């Protein structure tokens with residue numbers, strides 16, 4: 468299936484992933500390696516981005532749980548010849564539901580917590596298709612990506628990156644703690660200024676009373 472040039476790269480060169488999403492790079496690596504092993508070809512770089520949410524009405528999948536329809540589109544691009552593959556995988560999906568009164572609610576955005584089942588299957592099929600382009604194949608000699616057998620991926624799942632989330636949480640906690648310090652600082656500044664204003668008002672009142680006393684008792688009489 469593959470020539471000597473291609474063979475050289477399989478299992479030798481580590482697949483480089485440019486991951487621009489928060490999907491776990493290690494999980495993606497595992498999936499891509501599996502597909503590469505099965506297809507007998509390894510691209511140089513896989514660029515992973517979030518895809519746009521597009522509804523194609525004739526491309527709905529029946530949700531495995533409950534009475535829902537959802538739409539998934541995995542975009543892909545593969546350079547013709549050894550090189551790069553781009554995959555556009557979802558961050559969220561559009562889901563249609565029926566509410567408890569049986570009313571149809573269309574296109575609600577749901578952020579995905581995990582990639583599994585049909586979605587991972589589709590990603591694998593699109594990836595295998597793009598690998599085909601890397602090998603120099605064009606569409607009229609390729610089968611449709613949905614016909615590519617990827618049963619070997621089994622029940623592989625892709626999680627969100629944990630370490631990044633922890634890093635974010637640390638940064639957020641640090642920034643939140645700083646807001647506590649700053650609000651406390653200005654609260655005490657305000658209360659100091661308020662007590663000073665009170666004192667100043669009192670002093671002003673005292674001198675103003677004296678002024679009025681003189682105006683009333685002496686200045687009028689001088690006239």
Ligand SMILES: [Zn+2]
Nearest residue numbers: 596597600606
């Ligand atoms: Zn194609």
